Amino acid sequence: MLALGLLSITLLSANPESQTRGRDPWVFRCVFEDRTRMVLITPKSGFWLAFNPETCGVHKIWSGEVDFRGKVFDFSQENSRAKGTFHYAAPSEIWRLPNPTQAGESPKWPSEGVEGTKDGWQFSGTGSKIEAPTMDLSAWRRVFVAFDETGRMGPFRVELFTGARLDQWFHSATSVERETSWQWNFKRIERPGASLGVTIQSSTPKKLRNFRLYGDQPVWVDAGGKALDVKWEGYELVKRTQGVRVRFSVFLDPNRAVKVVWSPEVTATGWREDWRFEGLPKGESIFLKRATTSDAVRCSVAELANSGKWTVSQNGSTTINFEVAR
Secondary structure (H helix, E strand, C coil): CCCCCCCCCCCCCCCCCCCCCCCCCCEEEEEECCEEEEEEEEEECCEEEEEECCCCEEEEEEEEEEECCCCCCCCCCCCEEEEEEEEEECCCEEEECCCCCCCCCCCCCCEECEEEECCEEEECCCCEEEECCCECCCCCCEEEEEEEECCCCCCEEEEEEECCEEEEEEECCCCCCCCCCCEEEEEEECCCCCCEEEEEEECCCEEEEEEEEEEECCCEECCCCCECEEEEEEEEEECCCCEEEEEEEEEEECCEEEEEEEEEEECCCEEEEEEEEECCCCCCCEEEECCCECCCEEECCHHHHHHCEEEECCCEEEEEEEEECC
8 A cells, every 4th residue: 555645756837827728717617528517627728637526536638629519619419529649538438339331231239120321320210229238337337328310200219128127218309400410319327237238219210320328437436446425516716727626525434524625737747636635534545546547648656557546545635746758
């Protein structure tokens, strides 16, 4: 177990008070990569962090830009996504049905009355359907099914199964513009379990593309790997541009919470993350899971770099530095 005081020395960029932040506002919330109310932070132009309030963990860190899409930005049915070089990306996609590459193609999954076109899967009408593979979702905290559709004559019906038992179903929204316009749909799946099957069907001719299942895995766990409950408590700017403090709680049990403050900042060689913990009982620990960091990133905490896990065993403040190879 590593002490929280393990740090590395890096050369920091100019004082945050004099820095030009990536934009104004440089911390804000939006629908991002199919997730609502995400927190985007751009401490300097061309560098971004996305924080997920649902898991109280980092969703993605990258150099590049955000492709801003959606009603707020361009009146589209899309939503914003990261573009550039990814330094870290949390596990996200569970499965995705590949879009067709040629007309007349058949889906790779069991289907009836469905064939490929140049821009999506064409459902012929009554009885047409695609069955997704059954997956074990017990390791995921929240899960969504999403797809794009055309057609205003009738919705898709999405059915969720545990074995042969129908647990949930819902109808899609259908296009709000015209018969050939694409409409984005997504739905949160309540209580995903160890065996989930998904079927999508239509009683009218429609097209489908980007059919996918995605979600978030727990970030904070106990010594046995069991997910700990978390509670998002907001963020605050420090003198507008000096910095940002993201606040949340990690619960050891319903009556004991560890208060956490996370403050990211750009450095001359990458970025750093300042952490502060309060309320952790003596002799107990919580663990941060963060795997899949890019090979080009070096982390100052060996445990996190080598195992994708960081042991927090005492209260107080510490800093983790991340250096990006040029």
